[in-house]
Amino acid sequence: MLNNVEFGDRVVVEAFTNLYGCSIRDGTHIGPFVEIQRGAQIGKNCKIQSHTFICEGVEIEDEVFIGHGVIFVNDKFPRATRADGDLQTDEDWLLLSTTVRRRAAIGSGAVILGGVTIGEGALIGAGAVITKDAAAGDTIIGNPGRPLLPPT
Amino acid sequence: MLNNVEFGDRVVVEAFTNLYGCSIRDGTHIGPFVEIQRGAQIGKNCKIQSHTFICEGVEIEDEVFIGHGVIFVNDKFPRATRADGDLQTDEDWLLLSTTVRRRAAIGSGAVILGGVTIGEGALIGAGAVITKDAAAGDTIIGNPGRPLLPPT
Amino acid sequence: MLNNVEFGDRVVVEAFTNLYGCSIRDGTHIGPFVEIQRGAQIGKNCKIQSHTFICEGVEIEDEVFIGHGVIFVNDKFPRATRADGDLQTDEDWLLLSTTVRRRAAIGSGAVILGGVTIGEGALIGAGAVITKDAAAGDTIIGNPGRPLLPPT
Numbered sequence: 001m002l003n004n005v006e007f008g009d010r011v012v013v014e015a016f017t018n019l020y021g022c023s024i025r026d027g028t029h030i031g032p033f034v035e036i037q038r039g040a041q042i043g044k045n046c047k048i049q050s051h052t053f054i055c056e057g058v059e060i061e062d063e064v065f066i067g068h069g070v071i072f073v074n075d076k077f078p079r080a081t082r083a084d085g086d087l088q089t090d091e092d093w094l095l096l097s098t099t100v101r102r103r104a105a106i107g108s109g110a111v112i113l114g115g116v117t118i119g120e121g122a123l124i125g126a127g128a129v130i131t132k133d134a135a136a137g138d139t140i141i142g143n144p145g146r147p148l149l150p151p152t
Numbered sequence: 153m154l155n156n157v158e159f160g161d162r163v164v165v166e167a168f169t170n171l172y173g174c175s176i177r178d179g180t181h182i183g184p185f186v187e188i189q190r191g192a193q194i195g196k197n198c199k200i201q202s203h204t205f206i207c208e209g210v211e212i213e214d215e216v217f218i219g220h221g222v223i224f225v226n227d228k229f230p231r232a233t234r235a236d237g238d239l240q241t242d243e244d245w246l247l248l249s250t251t252v253r254r255r256a257a258i259g260s261g262a263v264i265l266g267g268v269t270i271g272e273g274a275l276i277g278a279g280a281v282i283t284k285d286a287a288a289g290d291t292i293i294g295n296p297g298r299p300l301l302p303p304t
Numbered sequence: 305m306l307n308n309v310e311f312g313d314r315v316v317v318e319a320f321t322n323l324y325g326c327s328i329r330d331g332t333h334i335g336p337f338v339e340i341q342r343g344a345q346i347g348k349n350c351k352i353q354s355h356t357f358i359c360e361g362v363e364i365e366d367e368v369f370i371g372h373g374v375i376f377v378n379d380k381f382p383r384a385t386r387a388d389g390d391l392q393t394d395e396d397w398l399l400l401s402t403t404v405r406r407r408a409a410i411g412s413g414a415v416i417l418g419g420v421t422i423g424e425g426a427l428i429g430a431g432a433v434i435t436k437d438a439a440a441g442d443t444i445i446g447n448p449g450r451p452l453l454p455p456t
Contacts (some may be wrong), residue, residue, distance in 0.1 A: 001167050001168075001184075014322070015305050015322060016168055016185075016305075016320055016322065016337075018166070018167060018168065018184045018185070018202070027391060029391070031339075032305075032322045032339055033168075033185055033203070033320075033322070033337055033339065033355075035183075035184055035185065035202045035203070035220075045384060045385050045389065045390070045391055046384050047384040047391070047392075050322070050339045050357055051185075051203060051221075051337070051339070051355060051357055051373075051375070053202055053203055053220045053221060053260070055220075063383075063384050063385040063389060064384055065382045065383050065384040067375075067377070067382060068339075068357045068359075068375050068377075069203075069221065069355075069357060069373065069375045069415075071203070071219075071220050071221045071260045071261045071278070073219070073220075073259065073260050073278050077257070077275065078217045078219060078257045078259065078275075079215075079217050079255070079257055080197060080198050080199040080215050080216055080217040080255075080257070081197050081215040081255070085197065085215060086197070087179060087181070087197055087199070088199075103383070103384075103385070105381070105382045105383055105384070107377065107382065108357070108375045108377050108415060109261075109375045109413075109415035109433070111221075111260060111261035111278045111279035113278055123381065126375070126377050126415045126417055126433065127415035127433035127447055129261070129278065129279035129295075141448075142447060142448070143279055143294060143295045143433075143447045144293075144294070153319050153320075153336075168320055168337075170318070170319060170320065170336045170337070170354070185320075185337055185355070187335075187336055187337065187354045187355070187372075203337075203355060203373075205354055205355055205372045205373060205412070207372075221355075221373065223355070223371075223372050223373045223412045223413045223430070225371070225372075225411065225412050225430050229409070229427065230369045230371060230409045230411065230427075231367075231369050231407070231409055232349060232350050232351040232367050232368055232369040232407075232409070233349050233367040233407070237349065237367060238349075239331060239333070239349055239351070240351075261413075263373075263412060263413035263430045263431035265430055281413070281430065281431035281447075295431055295446060295447045296445075296446070
């Protein structure tokens with residue numbers, strides 16, 4: 001399902017995707033079983049692999065690698081309903097923004113909490129849960145994610 | 153694919169879902185790439201987000217939030233085949249039941265092992281692996297999941 | 305989407321799958337929302353559950369259980385682009401091979417890094433992140449995965 005998506009040139013989108021209201025720039029590849037929500041921005045020459053979910057509030061710069069089954073989050077206290085029991089609407093929650101800087105790579109199965117910045121060229125290990133900013137060039141692993149220090 | 157699903161009123165089901173033999177009550181929203189198996193029960197005014205898997209043996213009460221890529225488990229020792237090498241059938245395993253109580257919220261990417269109860273209003277952190285009961289109102293994070301204590 | 309898949313007898317493939325260039329032997333069951341890439345080999349009488357991703361370089365022997373949302377990895381330093389900014393191609397990365405031996409079981413939500421061997425009959429816990437070999441018969445849990453020792 002493609003609905004109101006702004007595509008650059010040479011974008012490839014595989015089968016079984018749900019993209020709406022987002023922008024995807026030149027040369028980027030989107031794998032199967034991917035959802036990208038309204039307002040998300042994907043840069044040039046990125047790879048977004050299968051089973052990944054990119055929510056509103058996420059900006060991905062150029063040449064970023066997003067592995068398989070990566071999940072972004074944009075709310076800190078998710079709830080289905082308001083205190084009065086009605087379903088929440090867009091007015092009932094605070095959107096947290098996330099930025100993934102140029103040439104960063106996010107390993108498969110990682111979960112990226114809302115409100116963080118993944119620095120330029122940073123590498124997020126497979127299965128990591130990222131709860132705070134990752135500095136440029138750092139490698140982050142684990143749950144919660146911590147920098148992998150070089151052996152001394 | 154919708155097969156033998158019991159729907160309440162005002163249920164919304166998005167594209168690319170696989171629901172069979174389950175019940176989904178009034179006002180609940182089911183995202184894309186969701187599978188819900190036979191016998192699972194989903195309450196009123198819930199949000200079940202994309203890429204989530206809800207298995208047989210799971211009961212979700214009213215006003216529950218289930219994030220993206222949440223996975224429920226219902227067996228402790230999964231195997232493909234019996235000792236004689238034939239594929240297992242329903243008689244070859246013990247079903248563990250799981251209950252998610254009213255107004256609980258399960259963060260994206262969480263894995264919920266079989267046989268646990270998530271208490272009323274509890275919050276499961278994104279990426280947590282839940283191996284035992286969560287008390288009502290508690291916040292649980294990490295792998296394995298542990299209560300997040302308030303700062304003292 | 306089924307493209308150039310070598311099937312054995314009595315293989316079952318559910319809806320919403322993306323299988324290409326792989327081989328799947330007799331009696332194996334493939335759930336919905338599964339992707340299996342070229343060159344992957346799946347043995348006889350396996351169960352591959354929903355939302356799972358099996359990449360190039362993975363060999364799965366007979367009677368293996370792969371849970372829901374399991375993700376295999378085959379590269380250690382993923383990048384979208386080469387140093388010159390062009391998208392990477394198959395020549396630009398080192399493929400790491402992974403083997404899952406006979407009658408092993410991989411719990412739902414596990415992430416299996418590239419280059420490891422999961423021994424015969426080993427059990428990988430739900431949500432574990434596997435970074436090194438699992439010995440035959442061992443149970444491995446956590447992030448990073450460690451053997452679960454029997455109580456002494």
